[in-house]
Amino acid sequence: MQDTIDYSVLDAAIEEFGAKESSLIAVLQRAQEVYRYLPAEIFPYLSAKLGISEAKIYGVATFYENFSLEKKGKYVIKVCDGTACHVRHSVPILEALRKELGLSAEKKTTDDGMFTVETVSCLGACSSAPAVMVNDEIYPTMNPDKAIALVISLQGVKNA
Amino acid sequence: MDKKFMTIDGKTVEINGERNILEVARKAGIDIPAFCYDPELSVYGACRMCVFENERGAIDASCSAQPRDGMVIKTNTPKLRKYRKTVLELLLSNHCRDCTVCPKNNKCKLQEFALRYNLSDVRFPNDYNDASKDTSSYSIVRDSKKCILCGKCVRTCNEIQNVGAIDYGFRSSKMKIVTAFDGEIANSPCVGCGQCAAVCPVGAITVKDDSEKVWNALSDPNTEVSVQVAPAVRVALGKEFGLKEGEPLMGKLVFALKALGFDKVYDTSLGADITIFEEAAEFADRLANGGVMPMFTSCCPAWIKHAEHKHPELLNNISTCRSPMQMFASVIKHEYKGDKKHVHVAVMPCTAKKFEAKRDEFTAKDGSKTVDYVLSTQEIIAMIKTAGINFAEAENCPPDNPFEEFTGGGVIFGVTGGVTEAVLRFVSKDKSDKALKEIAYTGVRGLKGVKEATVKIAGKDVRIAVVSGLANADALIEKIEKGEVKYDFIEVMACPTGCINGGGQPRAELKDRILRADGLYKADEAEVKRASDENVLVKEMLSKMDKHLKHELLHTTYIKR
CATH class of the missing domain: 3.10.20.740 (Ubiquitin-like (UB roll))
Known part of the structure; x- marks a missing residue:
């Protein structure tokens, strides 16, 4: 858990992409990667550094689905619901995961901050449909049972 | 060719x-x-x-x-008419259509075009996001269920004012105009200039209406209500009463305000004259004694708030003079000798004045605000209409005692360059028509966003810049800070072309602004006394004030936001 904001992450990203308006998305992606969401505290910082109003940064952050203003879980589980995954029954996987973790379409992150379950429109892993991605790792040809087993194994990592 | x-x-x-x-x-x-x-x-x-x-x-x-x-x-063509009708139907399908109780009723583009394209029915269900209004600002009200997402407010806030309080948030059917984190506009860097309300074609952003409180004060027999009217108001209300755009109508307005029940009607041009005395003295002092330079003017409350947000390093460069409205109000409240409760109202072209009036710095001895209520030109027009006063036929009345005297120098405050021109008239020993004409041709006049002039004052070349529109001001400040340009005196007005185009005025296209500016210069020329130092009343008033009282009534401080 990253509780205090480490601004050096932003500084490094700004250094890399340039202190200009057009670097905003790249810098936000870096922030999202490191903090796993876009903390409110970084808005005034980026506004001053990149010369963009906080309102505009908020506009960009709310436009793209990939950016989150809320803290995500340690494990972000993305259930692919693209056409290939959908026809090979991705929805039951999603439902099983939500049921197992007590989540819904509105409540996406568990209270203990361990898991976030969301859908994506395509992971580009259609040949392994239905696919699930946990953080940066793809889990191919899933079904509800395998998904639950995956969650349990991840919980085991936590308890270990 | x-x-x-x-x-x-x-x-x-x-x-x-x-x-x-x-x-x-x-x-x-x-x-x-x-x-x-x-x-x-x-x-x-x-x-x-x-x-x-x-x-x-x-x-x-x-x-x-x-x-x-x-x-x-x-x-x-038939195809285009059909296309436009469909656009209108789609806009109306998620638009709150309670037109009769909308502040933009009869001034709304959506209404106008629906009528123009003979729209008799909307095929789609009326389904809009019934979010509550954002009434957090003293200056404007935002009502998202009237918004058609044309983005004029966003572009004005960003391109003209460089304020960036609002932007487009979310996307697709969830898209809306947002502040950062979709919070209240009062907690944003909004400066209250009201230019967003001026360009809004519908009722999504409107001027905050304070007229009900003023009606209540007017109908209370135990309250004396005084009112001051800013220079730019007089040239902006003619068209609303079937008269010519830009025609100076202060005389008729005094009559109408009396008819509404205001006990005393004063002209803020006198406040502007006081400002010139104080501001010219402050400038001369800074110039002679190596004070912080360049000096920025302080009449415009939207500019002040903008500087407090974006240029805290410049707060010592801004004149400590209160705005003409605040100087005059402080004097009026200070001099009030009556037994009744005294309420002071200011009729302004401006929505930022509503915020300025609420600032902690401007509190009278009795604990009230020096200006109790600010009404925009739009609100006073509505009040005159409510009362059924025949404005077009009204007689010309002069302002009341004991503050009846004002000069042309005060009147021209309402247009970009006016403050500077008034200062130049003040410092010029020669007040002949020829001398005043020469001042007018130094480059301070005209509706351009950035103007420059160099004038000799007391043997020194004084470099002057006049800017309107905060984006122009920011660009100029950047150049100054980079050392590319150098000035001694900088006039800043937040609204493009100055108060004649204020956020509280009836909407003025560029051609209307030209007429309004002409109207103010016409009103100025009609005055016998055209330099503020010729105002005997102000001169005497100031001679009776000691340094401490001047500081208490006429000067102020700024805060970093």
Whole structure:
């Protein structure tokens, strides 16, 4: 858990992409990667550094689905619901995961901050449909049972 | 010469560097409808009302299409009418249609176009997001259920004012105009200039209405209500009463305010005269004694708030003078000798004045605000109409004792360059018409966003800049901070062209602003005394004040926000 904001992450990203308006998305992606969401505290910082109003940064952050203003879980589980995954029954996987973790379409992150379950429109892993991605790792040809087993194994990592 | 022509609705029109087909058509007198297009803003191309049809029957938006030599287009065909009607129906389908209780009733573009395109029915269910209004600002009210997402407010806030309080948030059907984190506008860097309300074609952003509180004060027999009227108001209300745009109508307005029940009516031009005395003295002092330079003017409350947000390093460069409204109000409240409760109202072209009046710095001895209520020009017009006063036929009345005297120097505060010109008149020993004319030609006049002049004062070359529009101010400040330019005196007005185009005025296109500026200069020329130091009343008043009292009544401080 990253509780205090480490601004050096932003500084490094700004250094890399340039202190200009057009670097905003790249810098936000870096922030999202490191903090796993876009903390409110970084808005005034980026506004001053990149010369963009906080309102505009908020506009960009709310436009793209990939950016989150809320803290995500340690494990972000993305259930692919693209056409290939959908026809090979991705929805039951999603439902099983939500049921197992007590989540819904509105409540996406568990209270203990361990898991976030969301859908994506395509992971580009259609040949392994239905696919699930946990953080940066793809889990191919899933079904509800395998998904639950995956969650349990991840919980085991936590308890270990 | 290679002249270029295009044909619009069978009319041959010359193309002369216009930025789009829409401008060419409007030049030819063809009024293509548009919500999101504004000649002073960038092209957004969102509303799709300004469509045209080419020879092959293809449809495109005239705001984002370039005119080409030999082009033949039509702007009013069955296909286009159908297209526009559908656009209107879609806009109306998620628009709150309670027109009769909307502040923009009868001034709304959506209403106007629905009528113009003879819309008799909307095929889609009326389903809008019934979010509550944002009434957090003293200056404006935001009502998202009236918003048609034309983006004029966003572009004005960013491009003209460089404030960036609002932007487009979310996307698709969830898109809306937001502040950062979709919070209340009062907690944003909004400066309250009201230019967003001025450009809003519908009722999504409107001027905060404080008239009810003033009506209550007026009907209370135990309250004496005094009112001051800013210079720019007098040239902005004629059209609303069937008179000419830009005609100076202070005399009629005094009559109307008396008829509304105001006990004392004063002219803020006197406050402007006081400001000139104080500001000129402060400038001379800074110049002679090596004070912080350059000195920025402090009349405009939107500029002040902007500087407090964005330029805290400049707060010592801003004149400590209160605005004319605040100086005058402090004096009026200080001098009030009556037994009744005293309420002071200011009629202003400005929405930022509503915020200024609430600032902690401006509290009278009795604990009240020095200005109890600020009414915009729009609100006072509405009140005059409510009372059924025949404004067009009203007699001309002078302002009341004991503050009846004012000069032309105070009157021209209402237009960009006016404050500077008044200062130059003040410091000029020669007050002849010829001398005043020379001052007028130094470069301080005209409606350009940035003006420069160099004037000799007390043997020294004084470099002056006059800016209106906060984006222009920010660009100038950047140049100053980089050392590219150097000035001694800088006049800043937040609204482009100054108070004549204030956020609280009836909407003024550029051509209307020219008329309003002319009207103010006409009113100035009608005065016998045109330099503020000729105001005997102010001179005597100031001579009786000691340094401490002047500080208490006429000067102020700023805070970093």
